[in-house]
Amino acid sequence: MIVLGLETSCDETAAAVVDETRHVRAQRLLSQHDAHRPYGGVVPEIAARAHLDHLDRLVAETLEAAGVALADLDGVAATGGPGLIGGVIVGVMTAKALALATGVPFVAVNHLEAHALTARLTDAVAFPYLLLLVSGGHCQLLEVRGVGAYRRLGTTIDDAAGECFDKTAKMMGLGHPGGPALERAAVGGDPARFALPRPLRGRPGCDFSFSGLKTATRQVLDGLPPGPLSDRDLADLAAGVQGAVADVLVDRTGRAMTRLAADAAAGAAPTLVVAGGVAANRTLRAALGGLCADRGWRLVAPPPALCTDNAAMVAWAGLERLRLGLTDPLEFKPRPRWPLDPDAPKRAFAGVKA
Known part of the structure; x- marks a missing residue:
């Protein structure tokens, strides 16, 4: 065929x-x-x-x-x-x-x-599996039961993770597309320098929210000295935004794993698939890899392309x-x-x- x-x-x-x-x-x-x-x-x-x-x-x-x-x-x-x-x-x-x-x-x-379904093309992943779908317009957790059969466990209540990356990158003057530019700028940055929020982390459920993180980033920028950002300020703030998004995604995904753990087939390692444009982010992949290692899950992330x-x-x-x-x-x-x-x-x- x-x-x-x-x-x-x-x-x-x-x-x-x-x-x-x-x-x-x-x-x-x-x-x-x-x-x-x-x-x-x-x-x-x-x-x-x-x-x-x-x-x-x-x-x-x-x-x-x-x-x-x-x-x-x-x-x-x-x-x-x-x-x-x-x-x-x-x-x-x-x-x-x-x-x-x-x-x-x-x-x-x-x-x-x-x-x-991309993970079934690249890795022949069997149904069912947990999907974290993260992109510019979408941020949700779904149980993938089969072709055309999905159960949503959580979704964004305001902005998607990719939109947060794009908008904060624009605030920092990094240009378009913002997500890859933010990732490049974050290399070598200190993610702990600026106190940025982790919206909904630790709260019940699996929903996401990133609008507050965008607002907090704007407030940090307004509090810095006037004029162009220094290379250090830019790297630290980009790393901070990236780290905050990763922390939230790990927290919400972990809650979805807990919900699905009881349904996992006996003896089979459950699978987390991460897909969408933001799934190409290396910091996010590493954070989810750590989560899966701790939980005994298999992580499948298709090639960035x-x-x-x-x-x-x-x-x-x-x-x-x-x-x-x-x-x-x-x-x-x-x-x-x-x-x-x-x-x-x-x-x-x-x-x-x-």
């Missing part, structure tokens, strides 16, 4: 071909960082136009690199949401056209499910759904909001994040 996947939910235009042996035959990705950098964040209209300008070319290049013709495909998958709706529409309409022209099934993939938005994860999620006979009609409507657990209680600001 061979599937073409398309990803256009934010500011990455991507195409990939994946087969059922978990082989990524080819993939192409065009980053739009340079186009959005002058604005300090992603501009939806610019993103959608860039997808429209480049997606057809990337599809052609990917198929050629994979040595696959359209007639060889068993399905075409595209991110159907959640995401910036203009970009999602570009990917969905392109996938529908290819599916119609070739007579193969169309699969609309939930972008969050694509992240959730497959943590950030990419089409290989979309193609794989499409392939997983296709194997189960789960396809979508050409009447499918792109979705700006699409929770993995539709039965989970609503949360403030949880439209995309839920």
